[in-house]
Amino acid sequence: MAIGLVCSSFKSDDFKSEITATLRQQVLKEANWAMQQKPLTVTAFRAERSAGGLHDFYSEGDYWWPNPENPNGAYIQKDGLTNPQNFVAHRQAMIRFSQIIGALASAYQLTGNDNYVKQAVLHLNAWFINANTKMNPNLLYAQAIKGVATGRGIGIIDTIQLMEVVQGMLAMQKSKALPKQTINGAKNWFALYLEWLTTHQYGKDEMNAKNNHGTCWVMQVACFAKFTQNQQLIDFCKERYKTVILPQQMTSDGSLPLELKRTKPYGYSIFNLDALATICQLLSTPQDNLWHYQTADGLGIQKGIAFLYPFLADKDKWPYAKDVMHWESWPVAQPSILFGAMAYQQKDWLNTWKAAEHNPKNEEIIRNLPVRHPLIWLD
Incomplete structure (x- = not known):
């Protein structure tokens, strides 16, 4: 039974069968692609503006642009508008890594074929163990801004991509093709990263953020x-x-007002709700079930999903401002309604998820979709 699903009358296997049938063809196709991919880590791309070294992850603030009045000076902000000239190669490499491990682990779950695990090990070793190619376990240089900051706490959101790497390893850990050296090396890497996330000022800043960034730190x-x-x-x-x-x-109607006031209120509301639901999926136990937790004044994840669901089912009903970018690309197969459907036995929510786009191509959507391989999240 999936973590957090504790209703005695709930037949999680029925939902899981439908989820598996929905995803099987796509999973095997993506895994076939992943079997052909060679490891590619941050060391393959030198970032000229990075204050770090070859093994340091580097990214730049999405909404920061050259100042027309001082082209060689510090960048200025245009909230919600992504600068296509910013350095994104490390982020893209990490997303690719996540897609590869997610696909291989999902295919292993479906087939039990150890060849998928053997291929995954090559990539896991490259990112976490091999001295020549591994990434340093910190984000000192993420979301930098030219002339303003060499890195920022909000850059920590970039490593949501590593969650499906972790979930993939958990899904593959029973395979004899996954060496103890690899799994233990990865655990050591993440232990060091957790230490940095919880002690460095950037980590503390992100933890204390009052919008989706704070949610994603917890997630x-x-x-x-x-x-x-x-x-x-x-x-x-x-x-x-x-x-x-x-x-x-969250406010009393289940909405997320800190996201609604952004220049992309629809996309940010979806993103934050997905993160909240993923927290519940990760942390719920029969003894402490976050799916059924409510604050004293009635705030909880069920209310949040119920608020947004009508607008996921029919975007034309959205009563707020449209996003300044990528409005047309949302929603896709959002994990909030998938996990919520399972937790609350909501077949309508499951059907909406089944009918949605499961293989988005828009980079903005991909990087803001914390769960792209649901099969590795269900056990």
């Missing part, structure tokens, strides 16, 4: 803490979800 730390079996951080994330994230971000 990532929860995922990585489960992988490294860090119960102290697991408990911290549960408590923060209950006492900080929900009260600060």
